[in-house]
Amino acid sequence: MESLQRLHNLQGGDALLKAIRVRSQRSGQNRRYYLLVSSNKKKLAGNLIAWPADLPADKKVRNIWLAPKLIPPEVEGDDAYWPMIGAILGDNKHLIISQSVKDAEDIHEYSLAMMGSILGISVFLALTMGYFLGRNVLGRIDTINATAHTIMAGDLTRRVPLTGKNDEFDELSTLLNSMLDCIDQLVTGMRQVTDNVAHDLRKPLTRMRNRLDSILSIASEKASKEAIEQAINDCDEIVRTFNSLLLIAQTESGTRRGGWGQTNLSKIIEDLESLYQALANEQGLSLTLSITPNQFVDGNKELLSQAISNLLENAFKYSIKNGTIVVKLDSIDNNTRVEIADDGPGIASAQRKNVLNRFVRLEEARHTPGNGLGLSLVKAVADQHQAQLILEDNNPGLSISLLFKNFPSTTPPPK
Amino acid sequence: MQILVIEDDIEASRYLSENLVSHGHRVETAADGKRGLALAKSKTYNVLVVDRMLPELDGLSIIRNLRSQNINTPAMVLSALGQVDHRIEGLRAGGDDYLVKPYAFSELHARLEALTRRTAPPDTTLLTVGDLELNLVNHKVCRQGQAIRLQPREFCLLEYLMRHAGQIMTRTMLLQQVWDINFDPKTNVIEAHISRLRRKIDNDFDVCLIHTVRGVGYYLGERA
Structure with missing residues (x-):
């Protein structure tokens, strides 16, 4: 508006007329609408139809209602408010500049x-x-x-296949796979035990049944009494096997948590030696001790005592005539090691892992009494104490060691 | 003696009382905890045989209740729970002995005898059985005046047998009392100890003092 007013003042009415005509032809965005009227409101130039009655020429922007007949034909749409500004130019001409809503x-x-x-x-x-x-x-x-x-x-x-990208998914898959390994091992173990329980308990049960059966037909009272006594022995054997299985299961699952604490391993071995020395003498075996006194480990006294007793009994059972059994206890670098070594036939290295399983009895041991659970318990006790169970060649004979890592705490290790 | 058996398994209870009666004892039975406690409170018994798991009131609660009222009748706890922890629990509750099912009657009987028989008072300094003497002060043992040299554990074993002279001691009782071992070794280690002790005590004398009760245990006494 200012520029048009200036144009009119400087160059006169004709220039203004020309400018408005040119501007009215423009199109596109920001298109403006113009109307120049003479003093008697007669249209001189522009693309608006007529001067709206309610627009004062006061140079102020107003929203003016335009009836359809006042809207330029090129604008699509109905009546609407148009923002417009009216002004009086020098020679009483009136000008409107507007914009289509x-x-x-x-x-x-x-x-x-x-x-x-x-x-x-x-x-x-x-x-x-x-x-x-x-x-x-x-x-x-x-x-x-x-x-x-x-x-x-x-x-x-x-197993879950790994992509080799070493990302979180591979990490998760590895973890899942090791969990599956664990489950697989447990299930296999359970299956094996079930098979073995069936096999090893059926034997004494059958024997007992046959004995009771024969009592029915035995005439002499003395003979039947003997048969009954033997049947009771069979029964005791079954109970013992069950108890051993139960103890192994409880130890493995870690339900035996009572009685944990700093345990004097040296004292346990000394006590057991006092118990077994008489037997060694009777059997013509030499039982020698080489132990560091007052060695403590974190553990359960009863379980440790029973595990070491099992190892001793094995050594006794498989020792040769006039054989030597050596029990050693020492502590190196905060690790306590109990070793029980005999000079018997030993165990072939291929069999060493196998003998830790329940009910496993090597061919050579078939003729000796036993249920094949002794070492399984030792293994379970070792695991619960986070101790390593090491079977080695004693040249000749077998050396079994329990290697304890000493923990500062007195609570049982989590299982 | 007068024995109260508190056991809910009717079959087990009958087996137990028949055997006890045949050994010359008088037996009363209760099939649940409440009735057992009432009987134990109202009458005097020499010993109680209490099953651990009972209807109404469990065995250990019965014993705790009795002990809190200063009824100190010796009590034998029977249980199917065999863990060492359970045994310690049973003894802590005031039970005097703990036996795991299934048990041999001879074992139970020997233990009941040990609980009730009068033994030498704890402050005794000299134990004597026949011509065998054991001095608790200077740890000397002699028979007919001849000194017998014993190793420390042999001394403990002999002391225990002499304190319970005439009573049958089972293998497991000896293991528990003399060696503090609560499991049953497969080999008969006790037999070896007894034969060594026998060699020292009995071999050079006419009268044997150490006797074996086949399938049950041993006792020390003058009766041949």
Whole structure:
């Protein structure tokens, strides 16, 4: 408005007329509408139809209602408020400059549409990326799921495949696989035990049944009494086997938590020596001790005592005539080691792991009494004390060691 | 003696009382904890045999209740719970001995005898059985005046047998009392100790003092 007013003042009415005509022809965004009228309100130039009655020429922006007939034909749309400004120029000519609301609305709509499409594109991109990323993650979860299903269906040998990317998924899969190894081992162990229980208990049960059966037909009272006595012995043997199994199971599952504390291992061995020395003398064996006094480990006295007693009994059982059994206890680098060595036939290195399983009895031991549970208990006790059980060659004979790592705490290690 | 058996398993209870009666004891039975406690409170018994798991009131609660009222009748706890921890629990509650099921009657009987028989008072300095003497002060043992040299554990074993002279001591009782061992070794280690002790005590004398009760245990006494 200012520039048009200046043009009129400097160059006169004709220049203004020309300028307005030119400007009225312009189109596009920000299109302006003009109207120049003479002092008697007669239209001189511009693209507006007529001067609205309620617009004062006071150079102030007003929203004026334009009836349909006043709206320029090139503007689409109905009547509406138009922002316009009216002014009186030098020679009493009146000028309107206005802007179509429709245009502003168009811009508004256009920006909305623009924003909408940007949003749409972003959402699309995000979803696509998410889909591809997610498909990768889901794919790997699916692999784990599939493995789990196969395992649940009974194939315990299956493992979650690793991608070799060393990412969190591989870490999780490795963890799952080691858990599966554990389960596999437990199930195999349980199956083995069930088989062995069936086998090893059926033997004395059958024997007992046959004895009781024969009592029915035995005439002499003395003979039947003997048979009954033997049947009772069979029964005791079964009970002993059950008790051993129970103790191993309790030790393995860590339910025997009472009685933990600093335990004097030297004292346990000295006590056991006093118990077994007489037997060694009777059997013509030499039982010698080489122990450091007052060596303490964190553990359960009863279990340790029974484990070492089992090892001693094994040494007695498999010792040769006039053999020597040596018990050593020493402590190196905070590790306490108990070693029981005999000079009997020993155990072939291939068999050493096997003999720790329940009910395993080597062919050579078949003729000696025993239920094949002694070393299983020792293993269970060692595990609960986080001690290593080491079977070595004593050249000749067998050397079994329990290697305890000394912990500062007095609580049982978590299992 | 007068024995109260508190046991809810009717079959086990009958087996127990029949055997005890055949050994010359008078037996009363209770099939649940409440009735057992009432009987133990109202009458005098020489010994109580209490199953650990009972309806109404468990065995250890019965014993705790009796002890809190200064009823100190010796009590033998029977249990299917065999863990050492359980045994210690049973003894802490005031039980005098603990036996795990299944048990041999001879074992139970020997233990009941040990609980009730009068033994030498704890402040005795000299134990005597026949011509065998054991001096608790200077740890000297002699028979017919001849000194017998014993190793420390042999001395403990002989002392225990002499304190309970005439009573049958089972292998597990000796293991618990003399060696503090609460499991049952598979080899008969006690037999070896007894034969060594026998060689020293009995071999050079006409009368044997150490006797074996087959399948049950040993006792020390003059009766041949």
